Amino acid sequence: MAALWVNGQAATTLSLDDGLDRGLQFADGHFTTMRWQQHPLWWDYHWRRLCAANQRLAIQQPPSEQQLLDTIAEATQGQQQAVVKVIITRGCGGRGYASNGMANAERAQWYISTAALPAKQVSxxxxxxxxxxxxxxxxxxxxxxxxxxxxxxxxxxxxxxxxxxxxxxxxxxxxxxxxxxxxxxxxxxxxxxxxxxxxxxxxxxxxxxxxxxxxxxxxxxxxxxxxxxxxxxxxxxxxxxxxxxxxxxxxxxxxxxxxxxxxxxxxx
Missing domain, CATH: 3.20.10.10 (D-amino Acid Aminotransferase, subunit A, domain 2)
Structure with a gap:
């Protein structure tokens, strides 16, 4: 079943108190997509990818590895296999491109979504x-x-x-x-x-x-x-x-x- 989790919490509504997410406004973020087979497949590679992107894009205060793993486990509870997407953005901000002076001091925003595994392709x-x-x-x-x-x-x-x-x-x-x-x-x-x-x-x-x-x-x-x-x-x-x-x-x-x-x- 498809689901969305924001900063470790199941999303029912999204607050705009801090402005729009910069990921939505400017594509200011990154993501990784993985296969879930009772655990996130090749997790070490996905985690290194997320860390490398956070560093190169200078994204501050990203989620910890354990926060991500705990939320993925909760989001996929009861599923034998699924597709899991992890999105990390610079956070919420105002209209301009500049990220300095953001009200939330550049606190990263992170999302986890799940979906069904696509049909197998033979060739x-x-x-x-x-x-x-x-x-x-x-x-x-x-x-x-x-x-x-x-x-x-x-x-x-x-x-x-x-x-x-x-x-x-x-x-x-x-x-x-x-x-x-x-x-x-x-x-x-x-x-x-x-x-x-x-x-x-x-x-x-x-x-x-x-x-x-x-x-x-x-x-x-x-x-x-x-x-x-x-x-x-x-x-x-x-x-x-x-x-x-x-x-x-x-x-x-x-x-x-x-x-x-x-x-x-x-x-x-």
Whole structure:
């Protein structure tokens, strides 16, 4: 059952006494989305992601790890599996961009929501979209609340014959998929896009790279026009795990099967 929790309390009404949340006004915050299977899957990675984003965005007085875990446990009580989203914003404030002088002294506001786990995808087709990602090294890798590019990509995808997208930056270099990170294989070598200037460094991506399940994966800058002769590919995120790619721009992948070592992270 869907639910929303604000600062550790079940939300029935929202007070505007301190002004609107800056996350709503300016996308001034970040989030992480995880799979719940009687516990938050890969929690250590999600917690490190939240801490890194708080530090890089200079968000003050964020919730503690135990506060988050206690609220997640309460929000998912009685559920065997679910999707859990944790959102942290700079807090509530007035009209202007500046955050200094806020009445609540920059006390972070945090939200936890739950939803049903989406239906399992056995494989997907992916293809090019015209919407591009802006390059901003300051935020590269972070999952900030500013996701308007992804919203427009999903609107574009709805008119196309594939389920996910090959997303590039404004220079035409491959960055990620619409809702996950991309890995591909040529011969015996695995690759994934470099995320130094744009894109989200997803938890599943971090896990795969850190565990070395695919060997020495090369993180590369590759123009979309040079993305060809792919033998195998998959999309990954922390909710679905990993999903093999069947076709790229209408062309069947040579070996559209997920590497056996990644079956352990596939969502049920």
């Amino acid at each position: 997907i087709d992916i293809g090019e979209v015209t919407t591009r990602l802006a390059k901003q090294p300051l935020f590269a890798g972070l999952k900030t609340l500013a996701r308007l590019e992804q919203v427009m990509i999903q609107r574009e995808l709805a008119q196309l014959p594939w389920q996910d997208a090959l997303v590039c930056d404004t220079d035409g270099y491959l960055v990620e998929a619409a809702a996950g990170n991309l890995f591909w294989q040529q011969g015996s070598q695995w690759f994934t896009p470099c995320l130094a200037e744009a894109g989200i460094d997803g938890v599943a991506r971090q896990l795969i790279l850190n565990q070395g399940w695919l060997g020495d994966v090369k993180q590369v800058r590759i123009a979309l026009k040079d993305f060809k002769d792919v033998d195998n590919a998959f999309i990954c995120n922390s909710v679905r795990g990993a999903v093999p790619v069947n076709k790229i721009n209408g062309k069947v992948v040579s070996f559209p099967e997920l590497p056996a070592v990644l079956q352990q992270i596939v969502a049920p």
